[in-house]
Amino acid sequence: MILNFNNILVCLTMFFSLFSTLFFLTTFIENDHECDKKTRNQKYPKISVIIPAYNEGENIIRTIKSVLKAKYPRNKLEIIVVDDESEDDTFKQAKKVKSKVLKVFSKKHGGKAEAVNYGIKKSKGDLVMILDADTFPDKNCFENIIGCFNDPKVMAALPLQKIWRPKNLLEKCQAIEYIITAIIKKSSSFMGSMNCAPAGAFVRKKFLKKYGLFETDTLTEDFEMGMRIQSKHYQIIQSLKSKVYTVPPKNLKSLIRQRVRWSFGGLENIFKYKHMLSPDYGDLGVFFLPVTLFSISFVSFLFLYFSIRLVFDLIHNIYLSSLINFDIFPLLNFNIELSLSHLLTDEKTLLIMFSFLTALLLYEIARRNVNEKFRLGYVFYLLIYGWAMGISQVIALVHFITRKKPGW
């Protein structure tokens, strides 16, 4: 192999991806699933499910009903729907559901975080669950999560997020991605470094009372809450037994928008809590946060570099073919044996294969742990996703550097 920039870059990328895959894989295998311990003879804490809703008239009934179907003592459960001055009939629809545990409020429009805070103030539970209207809990969701709170250091616990009935290829890809990120999050929480409290998270009300409610001026208040819990040296636990289902973005454009928001939120909050990039915050400070920053910049760079190269190669080839009036058929007698021997004798090929196989192993282990089918879509997953992730990271980085918030 020739030591040029391109080859060195490919080797570095493969090294980095192999390292992170092995890192999460070994962490996952090493640890017991102690926080998921079954919770027999345990006291049931009171749970308040807060559902902020804006123009969710179509989904709201389904979401409320899914909570009502959950196995949990009725006197220990309350559902608080906060209608954020929707333009549709969200409020009316929510009112249609008859249940003693349901309370429906309507407030002046002010965004999701404000609606959540409004709900928290009205709530009486020991734990609050923030439930988006496009997300709904599995029937064992509550029972299986409360064990995580046996440890008083735990301030938040996250159910496993699954994609609700994935249909098209993009949704299937996301289903696979969510399975893999579950293992990554689980490993991060084993190492005390989970730093986000996304859709469906359960948070101790005690913490919110002491350290304040959700921030209203950020795009990703769930990241902020995660960082805040970590900054006070408390823990966030990822559960694999407790599950919520979520409806994914249906097309590439909204997927990229979503990811831009996430990456931007990640950057914004790491910047806000930059004092946490220190050994005082243990593994999170010396490894997870720096690696997140590095990944976002490295992936952006890779994406730009390889896209530009691809475009240049394409232009070059079009130029060459124009010299022969695009009559390229005589030149297409390419020799399979020769190209195969070229591919096989290149060390890069093997490295890429190794990284691919370990990634596949990670997927397989993740899949077994969350009882999902093996999906061949994984191959597409790598191709489409690499591209979508790359482009969204670049956009997020540009937004961050120019200090312009991405749109919703």
Added chain:
Amino acid sequence: MRKISWNKYFSVFLLTLFIFIIGFLIAQRISSRTSIQVTETQKELRNYILSLNLQSEIASEYICKVNVFQLTKEKSELGKRIDVLEKNLGKDHKIVEDLKQDYSLLSLRQWLLVKKVKEECDRSINIIIFFYSNKLNSSESESQGYVLDYIYEKYPDDVVIYAFDIDEENPALKTLKDIYEVKTSPSVIFNDKLLTGFQSKEKLSSLID
């Protein structure tokens, strides 16, 4: 004080390094099979040059029976194999340089034979010599090479092409350059006529008999 798992980072790093090195070793093992290929290519080239020498002497009486296009086809297959080695090992690799020199000698030797066949047997063969450079006007040389590849594939029974690196130090090649007064690259000698600079597909096609 919160926990920092230095041991873990270090051991996973070592594990990754270990797998990486294994990967390289396996790849090297596979490419050692290519090094056998390299020696084979070298041997084959030498044999070719030798047999071409013999061939032209044997054939001096029966020269018109030589199948020119079969010869050049075999030569260009060898050339493609050298290209693959060049891609894997790099332009400046010693083996690649040696192979390319041998290849130039073979091409020169074959060119002489083909020229003789053309003159003595009154055959319609278009002989093209192409001087390229990887240094001066390299992109023009690349375009010219691309067009000539096309010409060669399009008119397999009318054209033979010999390509030489203008920067190669080689007495025989120097003589050839002197005879045709080749001074710059890309240069194309089409049936003894020197054409300097990039030659389009249309122009070259129109020159073919």
